[in-house]
Amino acid sequence: xxxxxxxxxxxxxxxxxxxxxxxxxxxxxxxxxxxxxxxxxxxxxxxxxxxxxxxxxxxxxxxxxxxxxxxxxxxxxxxxxxxxxxxxxxxxxxxxxxxxxxxxxxxxxxxxxxxxxxxxxxxxxxxxxxxxxxxxxxxxxxxxxxxxxxxxxxxxxxxxxxxxxxxxxxxxxxxxxxxxxxxxxxxxxxxxxxxxxxxxxxxxxxxxxxxxxxxxxxxxxxxxxx
Amino acid sequence: xxxxxxxxxxxxxxxxxxxxxxxxxxxxxxxxxxxxxxxxxxxxxxxxxxxxxxxxxxxxxxxxxxxxxxxxxxxxxxxxxxxxxxxxxxxxxxxxxxxxxxxxxxxxxxxxxxxxxxxxxxxxxxxxxxxxxxxxxxxxxxxxxxxxxxxxxxxxxxxxxxxxxxxxxxxxxxxxxxxxxxxxxxxxxxxxxxxxxxxxxxxxxxxxxxxxxxxxxxxxxxxxxxxxxxxxx
Numbered sequence: 001x002x003x004x005x006x007x008x009x010x011x012x013x014x015x016x017x018x019x020x021x022x023x024x025x026x027x028x029x030x031x032x033x034x035x036x037x038x039x040x041x042x043x044x045x046x047x048x049x050x051x052x053x054x055x056x057x058x059x060x061x062x063x064x065x066x067x068x069x070x071x072x073x074x075x076x077x078x079x080x081x082x083x084x085x086x087x088x089x090x091x092x093x094x095x096x097x098x099x100x101x102x103x104x105x106x107x108x109x110x111x112x113x114x115x116x117x118x119x120x121x122x123x124x125x126x127x128x129x130x131x132x133x134x135x136x137x138x139x140x141x142x143x144x145x146x147x148x149x150x151x152x153x154x155x156x157x158x159x160x161x162x163x164x165x166x167x168x169x170x171x172x173x174x175x176x177x178x179x180x181x182x183x184x185x186x187x188x189x190x191x192x193x194x195x196x197x198x199x200x201x202x203x204x205x206x207x208x209x210x211x212x213x214x215x216x217x218x219x220x221x222x223x224x225x226x
Numbered sequence: 227x228x229x230x231x232x233x234x235x236x237x238x239x240x241x242x243x244x245x246x247x248x249x250x251x252x253x254x255x256x257x258x259x260x261x262x263x264x265x266x267x268x269x270x271x272x273x274x275x276x277x278x279x280x281x282x283x284x285x286x287x288x289x290x291x292x293x294x295x296x297x298x299x300x301x302x303x304x305x306x307x308x309x310x311x312x313x314x315x316x317x318x319x320x321x322x323x324x325x326x327x328x329x330x331x332x333x334x335x336x337x338x339x340x341x342x343x344x345x346x347x348x349x350x351x352x353x354x355x356x357x358x359x360x361x362x363x364x365x366x367x368x369x370x371x372x373x374x375x376x377x378x379x380x381x382x383x384x385x386x387x388x389x390x391x392x393x394x395x396x397x398x399x400x401x402x403x404x405x406x407x408x409x410x411x412x413x414x415x416x417x418x419x420x421x422x423x424x425x426x427x428x429x430x431x432x433x434x435x436x437x438x439x440x441x442x443x444x445x446x447x448x449x450x451x452x453x454x455x456x457x458x459x
Contacts, residue, residue, distance in 0.1 A: 152383070156376050160366040169362055170380065173355035174387050177394035184398060204394045215386060219379050222300055 003098075006091035010099035015106070024072050025107060032065040032115040036122055045123045054125055055186035059179060061119070062112055062139075063146060069107045070150040071167055073100050074158035083224070093221040101151040108143050127190065134189050138198070141205040142182030148212040149175055155223045181205045234444040237437045247434045250427040254420070262420040271335040274328050276421055280428035281324040282350070288318035288432060289357060289385060296381030299374060308374035311381055313439030315360050317432060322354045345396040352391050356384040 018024055039057045043050050077083040086096055116139075120127055127135065150171055157166040185201035237243075258276045295311030298304075329347060330340040341347065363380050367373040 149383075153380075156363075156379060157366075159372060159376065160363075162366060166362065166366050170359040173352055173359055174383065176352050177387075177390045180394045180398050200397055204390070204397065208390055208394075211386065211390065215383060219382065222375060222379055225375065 003092065003095055006089070006095040007099045007102060010086070010089075010091075010096065011102050011106075014099070014103045018103075018107075024069060025110060028065045028068050028107060028111050029114050031068055032061050032111050033118060035061040035064055036115060036118055040122055050123060051125065052187075054119075054123060055183050055190060058116065058119055058186065059142070059183050061115055062108065062143065063179070065111045065115070066104070066108045066143075066146055066150065067168055067171070069104050069111075070147075070154040070171075071164050073104055073151060074155045075163055078158060087224055093224050094217050096224065097151065097155070097216050097220040100155070101147050104147040104151050105143060108147060112139060112143065128192060131189050131192065134195070134198070135186065138182060138185045138189060138202065138205070141202070141209060142178055142185075145178040145182075145205055145209045145212060146175060148209060148216070149178070152212070152216045152220065152223075155220070159223075177204055177208050181208070234441065234448060236441065240437065243430065243434050243437065247427070247430040250423065250430055254424040254427040257420040257423055262416050263414065268336050271332060274332045276424040277428075278325060278328040278332060279421060280424045281321040281328065283425060284428045284432050285318050285322040285325055285350075285353070287429070288314045288321065289353070289388075291436075292318065292357070292360070292381045293385035296378035299378045300382075305370070305374060308378065309440055309443045310436070311378065312364060313436055313443065315357050315381070316439065317435050319354065319357050319361060321428075322350060322357065325350055326354060343399065345392070345399045348395045348399075349388070349392045352395075353388060356387065360384060 036057075039061070043053065043057070074083070077086060087093070089096070119125065150167075153171050153174065154163075154167055157163040157170060160166050181201040181204045185198040185205070188198035188201070254276070258273050262273070262276075264270055264272060291314040292311045295307045295314060299307035299311065329350075333342070334340050360377060360380055364373055364377045367376055
């Protein structure tokens with residue numbers, strides 16, 4: 001119960017700070033839209049091949065926009081040594097991790113809600129109505145995995161001087177299963193394949209999410225050490 | 227002014243290990259190039275398998291050592307474990323590179339393609355990237371303690387990730403049509419023997435390189451200490 005209270009308090013603190021400046025969310029959203037525009041110019045939307053690479057483009061856009069948010073999530077706490085204040089909170093260290101992860105999940109969710117409709121409009125891509133609910137599930141699981149491992153490694157890299165460069169380099173190889181699973185499952189769902197075809201990807205994503213929500217529980221206290 | 231120095235001594239069994247490595251490697255090279263018959267279909271190029279498989283085994287083994295060393299470091303906070311993980315990761319990256327170089331040479335000859343996105347090849351490539359990331363983490367933290375702690379955390383995360391990467395890539399490849407089926411390399415007893423000897427040679431070489439690397443690390447930290455003392459005076 002205390003844990004939930006702590007998470008809610010830190011999430012509210014982060015969201016309040018973000019709502020006052022709006023610097024992160026706006027740049028994430030603009031960046032996502034710009035990525036779509038770049039894709040439009042790079043792959044001619046009138047060609048049929050675009051339909052095949054559509055799931056990949058969507059995830060590349062989500063992940064690149066997500067990296068922006070991850071980079072800020074702990075670096076912003078470094079200013080005025082806010083991280084020490086956060087660590088002095090009478091909560092377990094894992095509460096800080098789960099709050100930051102939730103915040104990243106919210107930011108990415110907002111970016112996805114903005115950019116996915118834009119994708120369908122600008123690429124003239126029709127998502128079948130019955131594909132929407134499994135699609136939402138897969139996007140949620142993929143984003144959760146990305147945020148889980150991303151927040152953890154962002155906390156690690158935020159201690160380095162060149163953290164913006166370090167994070168993608170250490171994050172991308174670790175999250176290969178998420179990219180692979182999310183893109184393949186999205187492709188299968190959008191193609192209208194039966195559930196059997198993407199069910200194994202669903203399992204991989206769930207397993208990845210579970211593992212990388214448990215690993216920080218054990219290891220996060222070693223990152224936030226004085 | 228005299229500065230007291232204590233140069234780290236060589237490991238007690240250094241010479242024994244060095245000679246054992248030298249002899250086994252020489253025997254392995256002899257067996258591979260002079261003794262063992264060629265594989266019937268592939269010809270001489272099939273000999274690369276002895277070094278390819280041994281390097282792959284060594285790479286996985288050293289990454290396992292990285293994980294063990296990382297856990298031990300976080301538990302004990304003894305820098306000895308950090309040095310072991312670091313040296314082991316360096317050796318692992320080196321041998322993964324050898325695997326990634328010898329693989330395509332063999333693949334070109336037997337599959338007629340330098341590279342296929344086969345599950346083993348892809349997993350090895352990702353493994354290489356993960357441990358390159360480990361080394362990059364080490365070079366981004368100048369402070370001894372932070373370097374040790376953060377790289378230990380990543381050493382554990384990276385190793386935990388490998389089975390999931392392997393599973394996901396295997397599923398990815400079974401959904402698509404596969405050009406190359408794994409296995410199908412029937413081995414003659416003489417080939418098995420040669421492979422075993424070269425595995426032993428590579429394993430001994432790993433331990434030789436490991437203790438050499440640890441020695442170098444110790445000396446360099448000693449040098450850093452001396453430099454610090456000199457500037458203080």
